Amino acid sequence: MKTITALGLVTALLASPAFAGPVVSEGTEFQIRVEDALSSSTAQEGDRFTISLDDDVKLSDGTVLRAGYRGVGEVVEARDNGMLGKNGKLNIRLLYLKVGDDRVRLRANKGAKGETRVGATVATVILFWPAAPFIKGKDVSIKKGTMMTAYADQDVPLPSPVPPPPESMN
Template structure:
């Protein structure tokens, strides 16, 4: 029995950017290491987990940072879906202070400076948690 609250180490299986992502886009993850109950492996590393983008905003003018939030849905083990909880939200570096300095030094041209978009690279680690107790057979 895989208990609610158990750690599920995942990695992003794709690159993701606030510049190109849209709300509702699917996001793929991979199980980073074997999932065990006691000493018994119930899910092999590399199986897929799924989620979706819940918020994506490009970096804006005046140094406004990008914003990207992802919701985890489930890990697929054979025909069983293990529902996951946990989110990863990230905000880009704000360039507000440098924008203000540029505006003072160069007038309105300084307003063209952008904040930073969020870029999450494939392989970036993410920790999720089992949402509900689920019975799983040992992995083949």
């Protein structure tokens, strides 16, 4: 009986936070950099793109995740500009950062619309109606290097020691 009690005590101690590795807590904030240029004229729903951690993040136990971890984002909606001044549209979301073999799921979205040219279309219709269908709105783009704030979507335990970020992307 003493063996079972001792075994239970050791198991409880090993499972306690003092013996656990670092944890990325749900809601932890990350400064993320978009590593690929995206455009409403070329992107398609479901396209994936590269992101990276731009600033170090200090976890609650003092562990620091160094800048440079990479991850993945996804195009949620992409619409090219169109005739009659219809603007382009591009919506993306950040999916995860990869820390070693572990994925830290992220919450972050960004959307952008191109400039609508309704005024130009109306003026053209009035003055030169045959040219109206050829007036296009503007495409929209998200430039390489665009910064976004993202948050951890759930608690993620990490191995100890935390693996370093991969080498430079260049």
